[in-house]
Amino acid sequence: MLFDTHAHMDDEAFDLDREELLASLPGQGIGLLMNPGCSYESSRNAIKLAEKYDYIYAAVGSHPDVADEVDEELIAKYRELCKHEKVKAIGEIGLDYHYEDIPRDIQKRAFRMQMALAAELDLPVIVHEREAHEDGLKIVDEFPTVKGVFHCYSGSLEMAKELIKRGWYIGFTGVLTFKNARKALEVAAGIPLERIVIETDCPYMAPVPYRGKRNDPGKVCHMAAKLAELRGISPEEARRITMENGKRLYRMD
Ligand code: NI
Secondary structure (H helix, E strand, O other), X not given: OEEEOOOOOOOHHHOOOHHHHHHHOHHHOEEEEEEEOOOHHHHHHXXXXXXXOOOEEEEEOOOHHHHHHOOHHHHHHHHHXXXXXXXXXXXXXXXXXXXXXXXXXXXXXXXXXXXXXXXXHOOOEEEEEEOXXXXXXXXXXXXXXXOEEEOOOOOOHHHHHHHHHOOOEEEEOHHHHOOOOHHHHHHHHHOOHHHEEEOOOOOOOOOOOOOOOOOOHHHHHHHHHHHHHHHOOXXXXXXXXXXXXXXXXXXXX
């Protein structure tokens, strides 16, 4: 069985066939799925899906793209949502300096407020960090009790090792299968297997040979296969290890 540790099933890309797709995933080998929230609204929708499907779990949080929605009032609402038994993490939260539609100071403030909530509730976090490596690691260091995953990892091997030293996990998407994936492959080959989780980040980041098309959790098997090839283990072993890692990351039994 496979664990898709990061899938946005509440995304509008699934509006036409969501129920059909979700009903079919266990038959495609998907044993567990984590649906992170991207905003307050998306977090609530993630919980609704988790209520409907046994194998789906939810995280709540505001993505750096909507960092300007985060204030004390919203943190209080997230605190309430975290009482739900299927909410297992805070996310996805973090920093994205690629577009900068939201000023960096506002992103950092939202990231810190949500990291503080994770520390208060003792929950793992799902971090989105793009082109903000230095500030990302700096804020992680401000909250030493908080652990989690850097999802869709795009940093260096060195930084991955720093995160692992601090008890964090590294998440890999379909980028692993891309032709120009040199950096991601170097990281996936150079860190301990027990700290690697796999994810689709669907509807984005579809693996080869679906690159550019809509991604879905059924395609996470391609990430397991690539990891197996890279680490010289069997695909079954890669599935088993990444499943165990995901459960440890999100503290599921
Ligand atoms: Ni995501």
